[in-house]
Amino acid sequence: MKNGPVFFFGLLAAVGISWGGIVLGSHYQLGSLAPYYDDTQGNAFPLRPQGVASRGQLVYADLGCASCHTQQVRRPGFGADQARGWGERQSVARDYIFQAKPQLGVARLGPDLMNYGGRIEKEKGPAAADAIYQFLYAGSAAHPAYKFLFDDKAIDGQRSTKALAASPAGRQIVPSERAQTLVAYLLNSNTTYDYPEARPFTVAAKKEEAKK
Template identity: 25%
Template sequence: MRNGPVLFVFGLLAMVISWGCIVMGSVKQIGTLASHADLMTGALYPVNRPGTAHQGAEVYRELGCNQCHTRFAVQDELSFGAELTKLGDATNSVELAVAALLKVNPEWNEAKAKDKLNDLPLTMVERTIPYFADRAVKLLEAADAKAQMTVYNLGADIERGWGARQTVARDMIYDSTVLAGTQRIGPDLANIGTRAPADHVGAWEFTPTVTNIVGTTTNLTNLPEDQRLNWHLVHLYDPKAHVSNSIMPSYRFLFRAISREQAGTVSGALKFPSGKGPKTEIIVPTRKALALAAWLMDQRADTSLPEGPIPLLAPAPEKTAEQKAAKDEDKAEGKS
């Protein structure tokens, strides 16, 4: 075929161009990412993990935990709103604000607008595009009032409290192996280091049973670091100790069992919830268990980035009756 060499050259050229654009383009884009410096504090994010947590990443990979967990929080498209926070100082500030509100919300009447001004801050528009939110803010500012745009950071992960923003490529630039995961048999771990144990399972049912650690309280938001570490270690040893209907496998081979008679002055033993744990032995974590727990506590992406901002959030909207019923059904049927 006389045109064979020409076709071969064009075919090869097409492959090279495609490879260069798709593969090398991505490598160049992601490979040049560096830590971001906060404009206010100068602090860098992300930074390389400390030694123990770095070793824990290898334990996570070795155990295949990424087969049941993901490490990326997702969010829907942002939605915007506008909020009136303060009236102006002019003597006719109320009249000016009312006039502006009627332009923002033409369906209101003057009496309703005045009534709304008695309860500030006032949400003027919500869940709209940036143009309408910005227009509302400018109208109120022109009326000598103070207003601000708000952002509805939407999505199931955000509403569950699994993160303040979506996970982006920069969050993982120091990971030698990015184990993002593909399915959520268990909860997402991208921000598990920022969540109190009661929130670890998110939408799934959770029954806190830590009365021998923090008294009778079930509010674990401010649990000290050593007690959070103990929570993770106990969960690795016996997942059902804290999450009664957990389907997570036990990793007891990461721990050593020592009889109480031979325990002596052994330190670092696990503190189990009342009625849980071995009766005649104490359980001590190995280095691998401590490394894995340290890695879990280091999972946090709570810093605002240019490509993943954490904006001023608007209040979460009230759930409808259908949404509440669906959540109750998830709790009844879900597994942790």
């Protein structure tokens, strides 16, 4: 330890190796991951989200939704993710390649939202967007209301087509632009395509591969 330069370069090496190994290593492995082209469907997956849905992810991030919601389904058998209906398969790196800011999340004070859009559309059909707006506006016992994402104003002339169905008489509650992008993003969250790497690893599958 008497040698200053050796000490300094030792520290630099310690930090550099861990950064190189973990960050550059995973970047090398996943950084150029391409969409998966499926011949039978004639399309590549994941689908690129529309602009408004992409912007919604930034609203999701700046409100800190990730402090209570994850967006990662763990593999069947590891936790109750599948039993809770959050997704049939585990989330894989390819699911996130078009996301500007993947929100994997750190806590589950609320449900996982990886496939929230698909779930709520199955449940509510075309009324899904209204249902999310209503929930964001009113909140629940376990979820805060986000009233500041809405404008509560008097009906001036014609009622806005976007006003919530549950608006009080004579007034209209209109989602702000931020609320609209956020909801577009949430509706878009659905990972349906079954990538080869997402299939559960079984001994049978391995044998089949060996035969080929």
